[in-house]
Amino acid sequence: xxxxxxxxxxxxxxxxxxxxxxxxxxxxxxxxxxxxxxxxxxxxxxxxxxxxxxxxxxxxxxxxxxxxxxxxxxxxxxxxxxxxxxxxxxxxxxxxxxxxxxxxxxxxxxxxxxxxxxxxxxxxx
Numbered sequence: 169x170x171x172x173x174x175x176x177x178x179x180x181x182x183x184x185x186x187x188x189x190x191x192x193x194x195x196x197x198x199x200x201x202x203x204x205x206x207x208x209x210x211x212x213x214x215x216x217x218x219x220x221x222x223x224x225x226x227x228x229x230x231x232x233x234x235x236x237x238x239x240x241x242x243x244x245x246x247x248x249x250x251x252x253x254x255x256x257x258x259x260x261x262x263x264x265x266x267x268x269x270x271x272x273x274x275x276x277x278x279x280x281x282x283x284x285x286x287x288x289x290x291x292x293x
Contacts, residue, residue, distance in 0.1 A: 179288075183252070187272045187284035190252060191245070198243035198252045198270070206241055235259040242273075249275045264292035 180195040211218040219229040221236075240254035251273045259265040272284040 182288070183270055183286065186286040187270075189250070189274075189283060190272050191250075194243055194245050194250060194252050197245070198240070198254070201241040201243045204241055232260070234261050235265070251275075251280065262292075264290070266291040 176196075176199050179199065180192055183190050183195045183198070184192055207222060208220055211220065217231075219233060221229075236258045238254075238256040242251045242253045244251045253271050253273065254268065255271065256268040257266055267290040268288045270286050270288060271282050273280040274283045275281075
């Protein structure tokens, strides 16, 4: 994600300079993947109350949500060993926990490991 006043080129430069292992190719792929919508069809495997909201959802959550988060589709490098993903979080209880962050991951031993991250926006700082 980027703000309206940030150009795609400026975001690619920021990601590549903040995380030198992130190639320009991977950053550009992230910009493209971020434009492709996807739908979660079931809750995430975490032990917290969840409510999936999206197009066509008419039901309401059972209680006031504490936070909302958005995950982009991962941009995976052609070597299938490096990836970039964006996570945005909005907290209604503590705005200082609301932020957008890119994570750079490398695959090692069949598992994805976070190797770098950069915050692109944060409320209440």
